[in-house]
Amino acid sequence: MNQTLRIIHHRRSTRKYAATPITSEEKDAILQAALRAPTAGNMMLYTIIEVEDQALKDRLSVSCDNQPFIASASYVLLFLADYQRWVEAFNWSDAPRLAMEQGLQPRLPQEGDLLLACCDALIAAQTAVIAAESLGIGSCYIGDIMENYEVHREMFRLPRFTFPVTLLCFGKPYAEREHPGLTRRFGRNIIVHRDHYTPVDADAFPAMLSRAGQQSPDEVDVEAARKMAQGIYTRKFVSAFSVEMTRSVKRWMEIWTGAED
Numbered sequence: 001m002n003q004t005l006r007i008i009h010h011r012r013s014t015r016k017y018a019a020t021p022i023t024s025e026e027k028d029a030i031l032q033a034a035l036r037a038p039t040a041g042n043m044m045l046y047t048i049i050e051v052e053d054q055a056l057k058d059r060l061s062v063s064c065d066n067q068p069f070i071a072s073a074s075y076v077l078l079f080l081a082d083y084q085r086w087v088e089a090f091n092w093s094d095a096p097r098l099a100m101e102q103g104l105q106p107r108l109p110q111e112g113d114l115l116l117a118c119c120d121a122l123i124a125a126q127t128a129v130i131a132a133e134s135l136g137i138g139s140c141y142i143g144d145i146m147e148n149y150e151v152h153r154e155m156f157r158l159p160r161f162t163f164p165v166t167l168l169c170f171g172k173p174y175a176e177r178e179h180p181g182l183t184r185r186f187g188r189n190i191i192v193h194r195d196h197y198t199p200v201d202a203d204a205f206p207a208m209l210s211r212a213g214q215q216s217p218d219e220v221d222v223e224a225a226r227k228m229a230q231g232i233y234t235r236k237f238v239s240a241f242s243v244e245m246t247r248s249v250k251r252w253m254e255i256w257t258g259a260e261d
């Protein structure tokens, strides 16, 4: 295994940070790596906000589903999907009028543009994660930044064609690592399909959901697997944060599509 693969295979989300700060050289290296990430049409449809103000971090630790470790992270980056600067550059260059003269219909960014910009922002974010990991700096994503759109819009003065798709907390890991081992993943056969989509057979759910993963079917505790699915449904899918995220993202989409200002 080469060094890059070793870094990828040993990465774990880090939520407990040492007091050692992240240096400005390390921040630069993380940002420079992120900016080299692939980007749709080479348009860089994202913005990265360095959240340096402790008061903002404190507010985020509440607004993002009460996760206090956000406030203790040495470095926090907010990744926005961003079409705003292109909309402004299009107008500045008179592109919509010229397009109309060529028989093309001017338009504003819509759902497809938002998803493409989210791809850009997330690819840049994951590039930052791997760059940080290579410097011995741990990280953790915060998906809850998609919640509470009113709060985050005001906190970061976000214009219409932006969307806060993810937040990343960085810090030197406290002691070694919080958890000695890696988190489990579904078996490769569940995730990697060949040539076409293959639905999971109901008989395969117990093995898929078993704690250890990839057990042989006769070793699997079916009841424990069923409880696991029930737990995920309750804690991750119908729970308050998830319902709030759905509400908040709907509002962002309404803002983009002009259904709401």
Ligand SMILES: Cc1cc2nc3c(=O)[nH]c(=O)nc-3n(C[C@H](O)[C@H](O)[C@H](O)COP(=O)(O)O)c2cc1C
Pocket (backbone or CB within 6 Å): 011, 012, 013, 014, 015, 067, 140, 141, 142, 143, 144, 166, 182, 183
């Ligand atoms: C999109 C996304 C959102 C996440 N949001 C949170 C979060 O809000 N809080 C948190 O503690 N971890 C969050 N995580 C980290 C996951 O919980 C973590 O990646 C997962 O449990 C697997 O653990 P590992 O990264 O250590 O392998 C998020 C990860 C992703 C990819």
